[in-house]
Amino acid sequence: MHVHVPSLGVAITDTSPVRAPAVPNAAAEQTWSPRLWGVLAVLCAVLFLDALDVSMVGVALPSIGAELGLSTTSLQWIVNGYVLGYGGLLLLGGRTADLLGRRRVFLVALGVFAVASLVGGLVDNGALLVVTRFVKGLAAAFTAPTALSILTTTFHEGPARNRALSVFSVFGASGYSSGLILGGLLTGFGWRWTFLTPVPLAVLALVAGAALIPRDRPAANGGHDLVGAATLTGGMLLAVYTVVSAPERGWLDPVTLGFAALAAALLAGFFVTESKVRNPLVRLGILRIGTVVQANLSMVALFGSYLSFQFVMTLYLQDVLGWSPLRMAMALLPGGLVVAVGSPFLGRLIDRYGASRLIVTSMTSLTLGYGWFLATAGNAPHYALTIFPTMVLLGGGFAFGFSSIMSQATDGIDDSEQGLASGLVNTSGQVGAALVLAVVTALVAAGTTGAGFAGFTPGVNLVAAVAVVGLSLNLVALYRHRPRAGTRRSG
Numbered sequence: 001m002h003v004h005v006p007s008l009g010v011a012i013t014d015t016s017p018v019r020a021p022a023v024p025n026a027a028a029e030q031t032w033s034p035r036l037w038g039v040l041a042v043l044c045a046v047l048f049l050d051a052l053d054v055s056m057v058g059v060a061l062p063s064i065g066a067e068l069g070l071s072t073t074s075l076q077w078i079v080n081g082y083v084l085g086y087g088g089l090l091l092l093g094g095r096t097a098d099l100l101g102r103r104r105v106f107l108v109a110l111g112v113f114a115v116a117s118l119v120g121g122l123v124d125n126g127a128l129l130v131v132t133r134f135v136k137g138l139a140a141a142f143t144a145p146t147a148l149s150i151l152t153t154t155f156h157e158g159p160a161r162n163r164a165l166s167v168f169s170v171f172g173a174s175g176y177s178s179g180l181i182l183g184g185l186l187t188g189f190g191w192r193w194t195f196l197t198p199v200p201l202a203v204l205a206l207v208a209g210a211a212l213i214p215r216d217r218p219a220a221n222g223g224h225d226l227v228g229a230a231t232l233t234g235g236m237l238l239a240v241y242t243v244v245s246a247p248e249r250g251w252l253d254p255v256t257l258g259f260a261a262l263a264a265a266l267l268a269g270f271f272v273t274e275s276k277v278r279n280p281l282v283r284l285g286i287l288r289i290g291t292v293v294q295a296n297l298s299m300v301a302l303f304g305s306y307l308s309f310q311f312v313m314t315l316y317l318q319d320v321l322g323w324s325p326l327r328m329a330m331a332l333l334p335g336g337l338v339v340a341v342g343s344p345f346l347g348r349l350i351d352r353y354g355a356s357r358l359i360v361t362s363m364t365s366l367t368l369g370y371g372w373f374l375a376t377a378g379n380a381p382h383y384a385l386t387i388f389p390t391m392v393l394l395g396g397g398f399a400f401g402f403s404s405i406m407s408q409a410t411d412g413i414d415d416s417e418q419g420l421a422s423g424l425v426n427t428s429g430q431v432g433a434a435l436v437l438a439v440v441t442a443l444v445a446a447g448t449t450g451a452g453f454a455g456f457t458p459g460v461n462l463v464a465a466v467a468v469v470g471l472s473l474n475l476v477a478l479y480r481h482r483p484r485a486g487t488r489r490s491g
Contacts, residue, residue, distance in 0.1 A: 032160075038212040039154055040164055043147040045205045046110060047168060048175035049198050050140050053117070054082070055179030057133075058314070059325045060191040067191065070126045080244040081130040085137025086144075087430035088237035092229065094145030094423020095281055098416060102150050103213045107206060109142035114202035121195035132195075145423035150213060152410045152418045162407055163347035169403045170343040176336055184326030228273045228281040235266030236427075243434050247442045282420060286413070291356075292421065294477050295409035298359050299425050300432030301470025302401045305366055305463045306394060307433045308440040310335075312459050313387070315444065320453070334388060338395025339402075346403040355408040356478050362401030363471035369393030370464035377460075379452035397467075436466055 057078065065075045097105040113136055120132035148168075155164040186193040242259040249256050274280040286292055310332060317328040349358055373381070373390040381387055409425035410418060440459040 035212055036154070038208065039214075040151070040167060042205055042209045042212055043151050044168055044171035045201065045208075046106075046143050046147050048171040048178075049113070049201055049205070050144060051172050051175030052179040052182070053136065053198050055176045056183035056186065056194040056197070057082075059180060059183030059329060060187045060194045062318075062325075063187050063191040064129070068124070068126045068129070074126055074130075077130045078133050081133035082137035082140075083244055083430065083434050084237065084240050085134040085139075086141045087137075087240040087427065087434055089138055089141035089233065090145060090427040090430060091236065091282070091420075091423045092233055093142035094149060094426070095420045096142065097146040097149055097423075098418070098420055099281075102146050102153070102216050103209075105142055106146040106150065106213065107209055109139045109146065110202060110206045110209065113139035113143060114199055114206065117195055117199045117202065121192045121199075145426050148406065148410070148422035148426070149418040152413075152422065153216075153415045154214075157411055159347065159351050161411075162350040162403070165403045165406050166343050166345065166347035166350075169346065169399070169406075170340050172339075172402070174336070174340045180329035180332060180336070181326070184324070184329045187325055228270055228277065231266045231270035231273060232281065235263050235270055236431075238263040238266065240431065240434055243431075243438045247438055247445065251442070283417065286417060286420060286424070290477070291408050291411070292413075292424070294356075294359075294474065295405050296425055296428035297473055298363070298401065298405045298470055299409075299429040300436075301363065301466050301473075302366070302398065302405065303429035304432040304436030305370070305466040305470070306398055308437045308466075309370065309394065309460065309463045311437055312440065312444060312456050312463070316381075316453060316456055331383065331387060332391060335391035335395035335398070338392055339399040342396065342399035343403060346399065349400075350404055350407055355404040355411070356474070358400050358404040359408065360471070360474045360478055362397045362399075362404065363467060363474055364397075365393050365400060366397035366467040367464065367471050369397060370460065370467055374457070374460060374464060377453055377457075379454050381453055436462070 061075055061078060064070065064078060070078075093105075093109070116132045116135040116139060120129060120136070123129050123132065151164055151168060152161060155161040182197065183194055186197065238259055242256060242263055245259075246253075246256050271284065274282055274284050313332060314328060317323045317331060318325065323331070346358070369390045369392075372393065373386055376382075376386045406422075406425065410421045413421045440462055443458040443462060444456055446458075
């Protein structure tokens with residue numbers, strides 16, 4: 001789970017066929033047929049389901065623990081089990097879609113997601129519930145990057161793709177916001193409904209996807225790198241497990257250090273393998289593209305700070321102030337509403353200003369949000385003065401950032417590697433969120449011995465620092481890649 005920060009200003013010297021040919025202007029003005037809208041609707045529905053599931057289950061955790069008799073330590077694995085499957089297999093999931101066919105992988109994974117949701121709503125054992133969460137995370141690790149790669153290969157690079165990405169982002173934000181409210185409402189009838197509600201929606205998306213998503217051909221090369229697949233899967237699973245279990249076990253515990261060393265060894269073996277085999281699972285040249293590296297680091301800063309801050313606020317509002325799940329959800333809702341309202345316009349803004357400038361705007365808004373919170377919170381943050389404006393600024397940061405980062409991560413990448421690029425940026429977001437959240441959790445656990453918000457402040461300080469680092473890296477990249485007179489650069 002180590003994030004390497006290479007220079008963002010190095011020139012790209014890799015001459016292999018990385019980037020697709022420039023799309024003609026006529027292609028950029030792609031006509032959206034009813035079927036094309038239908039494909040986008042299916043992809044958006046699946047992203048909505050992923051976000052809905054995560055937020056609903058988070059709200060229901062106290063009720064799950066009470067009914068199944070789970071301790072706090074056991075309860076956290078209902079969240080971490082999902083993170084383990086999702087973050088551990090995202091990169092493999094994206095590349096598998098390239099190699100086996102995006103439509104096939106997408107539909108199979110969506111079916112697994114539906115079955116795991118159903119089983120999760122019926123079990124009466126905590127360990128089995130964690131297993132279903134791991135399986136759902138595994139399924140999402142294949143549906144999320146595959147959905148994005150279907151989108152980026154279906155909609156032409158330029159205005160059409162940027163418009164589709166902005167719509168895609170709306171459904172992600174709407175799913176998370178809806179999950180907060182639905183989780184609060186459904187938990188009143190029983191926590192099982194938070195698991196069962198996504199089942200019919202997933203089945204409908206599966207049927208529609210089978211009818212609307214066009215068949216595609218698997219990649220001509222690759223698919224025989226079994227050593228690479230084994231070392232990547234083992235290394236990523238072990239790395240994510242090490243991070244999510246470290247706060248409970250201890251960061252310097254011999255077991256934690258041993259797992260970290262083994263994960264590093266497996267991932268090192270993966271990189272060695274990929275540099276030597278004839279048909280690598282992951283072509284390492286993609287990591288030498290400056291904009292791809294920049295997008296992945298930006299996603300770490302975006303997800304790592306945004307999700308960790310919401311975690312802190314959830315603990316504070318429910319555990320310290322004693323708010324109900326629904327009241328807490330309504331308090332955090334403005335951020336999601338800003339994303340839902342603002343995201344539809346992002347496609348046009350990306351076309352006009354470029355992704356890089358909008359990512360800087362995103363990181364600036366995030367930094368201002370955390371800064372405002374720290375400046376005004378004191379020991380008892382006031383909702384109208386502190387929490388509400390903070391959530392509006394953070395919502396603006398996420399709205400500007402998500403679509404822009406996705407656009408930057410996939411623009412110019414050949415269709416045969418769209419799944420790889422999508423999986424890579426999604427992995428960065430999830431692994432970055434897991435890493436930052438694990439450290440924030442440790443800081444909060446060590447600092448919440450007193451009353452009020454002061455014990456949570458170290459966690460928010462770290463969240464703000466992550467946003468500042470993300471802003472700094474993007475400002476440096478924007479400065480180094482300023483267009484010269486007479487030249488034109490896309491975002």
